[in-house]
Amino acid sequence: MFVVLVPATRSLATKERVRYHDVIHRQGSGMSVEQQWDYSFDVVVVGSGNGGLTAALCSFEMGTPDILVVEKSHLYGGTSAISGGGVWIPCNRYARAAGARDSITAAKTYLRQLITPEEVPEYQLDAYLENGPKMVEFLHRHTRVRYVSLAHYPDYYTNLDGAMAGHRSMEPETFTADELGEEWRHLRRTHPMMHLAGVIGITQQEAALLIGQQPGWWKIALKLVAAYVVDIPWRLRDRYHRRLATGCAGVARLRASMMDRDIPLWRNTALTRVVEEQGRVVGVEVKRNGRPLRIQARKAVVLAAGGFEHNQAMREQYLPQPTDHRWSAGTLDNTGDAILEGMRLGAKMHRLNEAWWCNTISVPGEEIPRLSIMEKSYPGSIVVNPAGRRFSNESQNYMAFQQETFRVHSDDNPCNPSWQIFDANFRANYFVGPLYNSKFRPDWLLPKRYQQEGFFVHADTIAELAGKISVDPAGLADTVARMNEYARTGIDPDWHRGEAAYDRYYGDPRVSPNPCLGPIDKSPFYAMRVDPGDFGTQGGMVTPMPRCCTRTGMSSRDCTPSAIAAPRPCPVIPAPGPHWGRR
Numbered sequence: 001m002f003v004v005l006v007p008a009t010r011s012l013a014t015k016e017r018v019r020y021h022d023v024i025h026r027q028g029s030g031m032s033v034e035q036q037w038d039y040s041f042d043v044v045v046v047g048s049g050n051g052g053l054t055a056a057l058c059s060f061e062m063g064t065p066d067i068l069v070v071e072k073s074h075l076y077g078g079t080s081a082i083s084g085g086g087v088w089i090p091c092n093r094y095a096r097a098a099g100a101r102d103s104i105t106a107a108k109t110y111l112r113q114l115i116t117p118e119e120v121p122e123y124q125l126d127a128y129l130e131n132g133p134k135m136v137e138f139l140h141r142h143t144r145v146r147y148v149s150l151a152h153y154p155d156y157y158t159n160l161d162g163a164m165a166g167h168r169s170m171e172p173e174t175f176t177a178d179e180l181g182e183e184w185r186h187l188r189r190t191h192p193m194m195h196l197a198g199v200i201g202i203t204q205q206e207a208a209l210l211i212g213q214q215p216g217w218w219k220i221a222l223k224l225v226a227a228y229v230v231d232i233p234w235r236l237r238d239r240y241h242r243r244l245a246t247g248c249a250g251v252a253r254l255r256a257s258m259m260d261r262d263i264p265l266w267r268n269t270a271l272t273r274v275v276e277e278q279g280r281v282v283g284v285e286v287k288r289n290g291r292p293l294r295i296q297a298r299k300a301v302v303l304a305a306g307g308f309e310h311n312q313a314m315r316e317q318y319l320p321q322p323t324d325h326r327w328s329a330g331t332l333d334n335t336g337d338a339i340l341e342g343m344r345l346g347a348k349m350h351r352l353n354e355a356w357w358c359n360t361i362s363v364p365g366e367e368i369p370r371l372s373i374m375e376k377s378y379p380g381s382i383v384v385n386p387a388g389r390r391f392s393n394e395s396q397n398y399m400a401f402q403q404e405t406f407r408v409h410s411d412d413n414p415c416n417p418s419w420q421i422f423d424a425n426f427r428a429n430y431f432v433g434p435l436y437n438s439k440f441r442p443d444w445l446l447p448k449r450y451q452q453e454g455f456f457v458h459a460d461t462i463a464e465l466a467g468k469i470s471v472d473p474a475g476l477a478d479t480v481a482r483m484n485e486y487a488r489t490g491i492d493p494d495w496h497r498g499e500a501a502y503d504r505y506y507g508d509p510r511v512s513p514n515p516c517l518g519p520i521d522k523s524p525f526y527a528m529r530v531d532p533g534d535f536g537t538q539g540g541m542v543t544p545m546p547r548c549c550t551r552t553g554m555s556s557r558d559c560t561p562s563a564i565a566a567p568r569p570c571p572v573i574p575a576p577g578p579h580w581g582r583r
């Protein structure tokens, strides 16, 4: 049997709009590898997150329009669609338009205090800083991608030279789901924690106002709820609001731009193997709806299949302990498939021991854990280990908090499980994940399983609380007494909470002398379990960025042979994002 590739005509087109090739199988004589393809494209992109979709659009715009995107899941968008969608790119067009006074030099000064040249060489840092704004401009000009500059979202290490108090991060402009036609049905939705009442997507700016109950928050809440309620036509189609926000809006904008160009996206199609011929990547093997297919890639394979956050074996091999894939908020399909293929082909890897660290809370009944960012930071709560001791500044950025956890965690001083401890005042005042606050969701309205499954407990005294969560009662009592004293003086000599501007971003301006420090003294007392989670791993293939081979003397074997791999983090939309800076 041999296979001949025959260019398809428009009349053969299916819903997926065949710009590719149909296959004619014939009985008989010898066949070359080339003849065995089921489909052929110039470029095959693996993964439909921001990395993959942006690569597909850029390929199209730069003159290679014959592209296929394959996605393992029945939904497209990956972790990108679940995410907050924030992108950290200094001097981008939206910041400039908003009048931000920033410079690439200042941004580089900032980053170099956090990242050594051994970790990220000069050419890569320069490439990122120089090309980031150009990439944003390119997408703005050629596609439906639009961002909003975050005027008040500070850099994570505001005390460093070159840091900015805002206008380096952006979030996607909202988008209406119906602009996607029927494709809205297959879009992965933003994480439940970025939904008001579980169904109304909110922007990062709205979330900060609503969750922090900043002045005017209830007017915004009312407006969003009213718009949702009156939209009866859309209600009949979908229980979610038609207005998409955050990462979901970003992915929808990319997907709509792909649809403008007829770029096909196959869901339920998983990469199983990268095909190599005489040292060159020439295509991929996939399983589409369970059926094996071979797809030729005449020019490139783009591997943008996310990290290995849900591959427990890889986590244990590469990441610091303790580690558990159930603590990861990344999409469940990210099991390192493309990274493993890269390893099999001998590609050079880097940063496999790093992830986008963030405390997470595993809420009973929810598939993916929630990030614990704002609630951990508000005054009147602490995070303690089994000894009842704090082990970090709870208000600092989530990445740094988590790195501190790994530094101090040991067999002698375990920091997992850890618990966020707060009191009745805190519970009344602040929104805490699915607990909301006690005015909106009193204790008697919380699902019983929260307590039964050990996620959340309450007690009349600190000693009783400690007993319920198996934390040392003397340690916890001492830690609470200290925090109550720090709340009075406004100074936290242990962990310096509330000293940096970033800490105060999620503080409560109504609380003084320190907006991040409040007493824990009003019964009942509460504990909610928090775990050292992440929202995706960082590491992956070293990729052949423009000029890198000539500048560094890398051989193509050091990079990824004959393929492009979207680096982790991908240099396009999700980029190092607000997370850059790791100490």
Ligand SMILES: Cc1cc2nc3c(=O)[nH]c(=O)nc-3n(C[C@H](O)[C@H](O)[C@H](O)COP(=O)(O)OP(=O)(O)OC[C@H]3O[C@@H](n4cnc5c(N)ncnc54)[C@H](O)[C@@H]3O)c2cc1C
Pocket (backbone or CB within 6 Å): 046, 047, 048, 049, 050, 051, 052, 070, 071, 072, 073, 076, 077, 078, 079, 080, 081, 082, 083, 084, 085, 086, 087, 088, 191, 247, 269, 270, 271, 272, 304, 305, 306, 307, 329, 330, 331, 333, 334, 335, 336, 337, 338, 356, 371, 535, 536, 566, 569, 570, 574, 575, 576, 577, 578, 579
């Ligand atoms: C709740 C949350 C909030 C976040 N907020 C931010 C933020 O504000 N800013 C920021 O910079 N980052 C944020 N992140 C992290 C960020 O979203 C990710 O780092 C980024 O989206 C990764 O993009 P990607 O394209 O590399 O991968 P993904 O978006 O994960 O896409 C990978 C895709 O590949 C698919 N895939 C996997 N294996 C295969 C296979 N074998 N074959 C075919 N397809 C495959 C997956 O199903 C997935 O759809 C957040 C993450 C979470 C969970």
